[in-house]
Amino acid sequence: MTKIIFPALVALLSFCTVFADDFSFGAISTEEKEMQQCAYDSTANAVVLREYGRARFSFDDQSGAINLIFTHHVRLKIFNKEGVKQANIVIPLYKDGDRIEYVQELKAVTLNPQTNGTKVETWLETKNTYKEEYSKYVTLTKFTMPNIQNGSIIEYSYQIISPRLYNFRNWEFQTDIPKIYSEYEAIIPGTYNYNVVMRGPFKLSDQKSALVREGFRLPGWPIDCSQLTYIMKNVPAFIEEDYMTAASNFKSAIYFELADVLLRNGSKRSFTKEWKNVDRELMLDRSLGGQAKQKDEFEKVMPEITQHVQGDLNKAKAIYSFIKKQIKWNKYYGIFSELGVRKALDQHTGNIADINLALIAALAAGGLDAEVVILSTRENGIVNKLNPVISEFNYLIAKLTVAGESYFLDASDPLLPFGMLPLRCINDQGRVLPIKQSSYWVDLMPKEKHHVQYTLIGELLTDGTLKGKLVTSSYGYAAYLKRKEIVDYPSVEEYFEKKKSETPGMQILHEEISGLDTIERSLQERCEVSINLFDSLQNHQLFFNPFFMNKTNKNPFNLNERTYPVDIGMLQEESLNLDVKLPDGYELVSKPKDMNLALMDKGGQFVNRTRLENGHLFCNQLFRLNKMIYGSEEYLSLKEFFSRIIQLQKTDVVLQEKTI
């Protein structure tokens, strides 16, 4: 991902007032009419031929409010039946109390070029547009274009009148179909200063700036505007792939955020600030810093919580479990508390900020050093690092420091062990907001990995059955996820039943589980198994495949190229230790190759060792993925890594009856 920063007000504005105007509605070129496919993407089912957007301010005399007027004009072509869904158009509009956005001047037409060079126009009728109350905050204006055929050209334009000025109007150059030409014009009054951020891999084809004299008028106060034009040509379609985090991290788009406004009296009202200002503001905010300081709420119960524990770390653990028990998560995210610490404790429920601010306050009441960390979850995307954009953060956790060691804590999930973060939080960096010092970035790297260990000790019988004891130990995220899975079953017995029913070829005779309730430790499943490995001897030889436990059957990376980084979400480790007593009188003829595969820069490892010793066959395998994110250039090596493992796992141990 590349980010380019422009100062919104370009210092050297060329003094002219030429509007790089909207293209004219319905004036379709012969080239557009005759286009059979997108020149740079023959696979596209539809293409945006031309798109123009303009956002500018306007003062409403009647209400005295400043609105943003956004004009959007699109001409697109549908090549085939698969592209028809582009004819269904949805315009989301936001509302928040009496701050309501609305659409005006909507017009839309389907143009069907005829063989004789003319075209048939079918206009959208207002009665065929629908307004849908989607949720409390969102209304959708929906319409579908009439008379769509292969080769139809759709053209529509509308205006959105919005009271929301903070983000100006963001613009997406990239969507699920290619865009041949996309132009955006932002006309920003000189008194408003926005930070502008480009996201995505593509560069602008052209960029212009001009001065519009008195482009915005407040009563008795004409204000010059800067007119910024951004043009991108031949933009490819955005295709989502597996193992990808939020699409907004990768799409080519332009984002705005209000930095400051020059008021009439000459003073400046600042919106986007330096972190030092934000730190202060957040820590003084009643729903954030104010709650983190509510340690009085815990003074009374603290002695009771910590009465049987020794040392700061154990004290912290006791407090952590206390909060987990007392407040249940209501499934809402947020960096601001909804109820406040006291109410959350009373009602035993709260959002993420309620819970973790209560935790921070309680830790402070216990005399421990806990700080607030705000972050953006994986599906919410990566935050802007250059200046603080508070609206990008949607989650709050605690950072505890005991004896120089720091721990990230989130008390929203009863199954999470102390010091482990839920996977949704593992997203680049978070911002630590200490009470007294200035804030700083911190890596949200997990200490734990997804770690599973299989140990099977058994005996192979000549009828092809392997009988033995299997121990599956899960650590870190593997233990956490397994516990989460098991609580979804009505009882542990039903979990066993389900497991038994899902292992054809393996009979599970007796099963027990330990460590289910001690979430700080590993989880152990022990069972007696009987596995049917082969049917009969052939030519006094015995073939069996030692990779029956955790075989990789499919390569998760099957494509020939990759555009975005591969994000696997967790560090992974899996090991298998097999000790099988062989029937007497056999010798080893062939075995899977011993190997030690490694990915570049220690990104991953696969080890396989097999040996025969004193009539026992020992197999050891180790599989590791040591990175959470692999660059797109590493895709093919990942693919090959898995491919080699698959190939190896197809090969057998071959034993031969000894001839005496």
Place this chain on the structure above:
Amino acid sequence: MSKSYWLCFFLLLMGIKVWGQADFAIDHIPEHLRLRANAIMRDRQYTIDMHATNEVVLHVKEVLTIMNKSALAYARLALFYDKNTVIKDIHGALYDGQGQLMQKISAKDFLDESAVNNFSLFEDSRVKHFLPNGLEYPFTVMYDFELKFKQNLIIPDWVPKPYRDMAVEQSSYQFICGLEDKLHIKESNYTGKRTEERNQKQKSYTWMVKSLPAGRIEPLSPPPESYQTRVKIAPEQFYYYRKKGGYTNWRELGQWVYNDLIKEQQLPTPSMISQVNGLVDNLTDNREKIKVLYEYLQQKTRYVSVQIGIGGFQPMAASEVDRLGYGDCKGLVNYMQTLLNIAEIPSYYCVVNAGSLKKDMELDFASMNQGNHVILAVPLKQDTVWLECTSQKIPFGFLGDFTDDRLVFACTPHGGELLRTPKYTPMASTQQRKAIFSLNSEGDIHGAFSTRFKGAQYDNRLGIADMPLNEQTKTLKQIYAIDNIDFTQVAYADQPAEDTPCMQEDVAINIRHYAPKNGQLIYLQPNLFNRQGSVPQLEKRESPFYLNRGYTDEDILTYTVPDQYVLRMKPADVKLETDFGDFVMELTLTDRQLVYHRKLSLREGQFPPERYIDYARFMNAVYQADLTKVVFLEKEH
């Protein structure tokens, strides 16, 4: 009501624990009802009071205990409403396991959202819903709500035990109506006897179930209709969106649908008439005419769901579809029927319950809420042509597994009738594959294969056939998910076949390092593509199991292997013949050619629970056989 007041009063006097919250403690649930139950309906009173044909009040009071997380979703209350349905009142409360009140629920706790399903452009229906959150298990939720319907054409069914893993302590249904009102009632799997009461003003019917234990959730369960207790009611005289009518059977209901909902929507415009005449004038055969008009429909229109107005029962006018070029299933069928009317070919508008699971309209009980889709039947002298009008791709006369082999409700000018759609038998629903591959000494595979899809399997590749090549390749990599597979050629074509449509897929592939070499041994898994998944092996099963759809798959893959390879190990041939299906796997090596032959045919039908383990054994034997491999030895020169 007054009775229970008295009872409370006496209990109070006697100093015994009062009714109310404490009653909800889970200790009060009988042991046999807690067994295996993830949720227990403690008490539910479902009352429908039909004041008039345009005023029906549903009042529900229920107390439900959720034992664990797996049943949390059952605690959600979702009330759908629109212009014809008004929510009069909702409130409730949450109790912990001991029956202590934790929280009261009022209307403001409900989320109010659009109820539009995602394929619909617009529906004027909304939903208010509430889901208890963040509670310790077990907990109990009480709801009390009232809905008012301004129609009585659709009376909601009573289903006291909607989920297998839910137990029911007590649940009742009372239907109240005027003394003169005539009703049609259908009870399914109800073993009790309903009670009837009358007074001067009204009459009522009451159904009641008690102590229904929970059952296991098992795979391949038969359609719930076959075992669930259910009561359906259809009033004879009805009111619906300012329309009135009456029916006692399918014939009369069909008559109303045709006369009041469809007929007026079929007025053709002059341009439609000239368009149709232009298309069919030179044709004499009716089947040819239908085909030409159907292809015209496919090319001209597309499916968009716009469900407003008459509750999703009345189609958009044909002239409107003609102008806009889109419509929902009703609109498109109605449009197709109008085109056929112009060509003077009679056809029937048929309501169907669509979905891969086959569901019939009930022979002995007519009502409007049994279908969810509409198709068109065109009766000819010899047979009937069935048209699915929402797809722009499927061939003329093909229905597919969405609507095949089931009773549908045909609304004809002479009244309604039930007709059965055609069945694709397991023997006719085939996937036949032939491949010629060569294996080189690197373990790479090169070659080509072609696969024919017929019957209910015809549309297996319909979604891919029109994709651009790179999308096809991507999707095929998921279907044929072999490590290192690459597709060098992909083609789809409809093949002429006698009875059913047939699609052929022709693919050329390379698979690098498919058969790894270890020392001198080469391992080849000959079943490249058609691997059966395993099925759960349940030792004890309670309910019968149901195989919804049978099919036949046959694969003949021929591998040419390098000269220096000799066969070292070959699995024994497998031949299984069971009541559920047959399976054959044979491997023959002649000269340098290894031929892998696999044939699996699955039957359909319902089987008793004790046969399940045999079924699982059969399917898992197929699963195991599909993984077998052949080992070659490389001779030294």
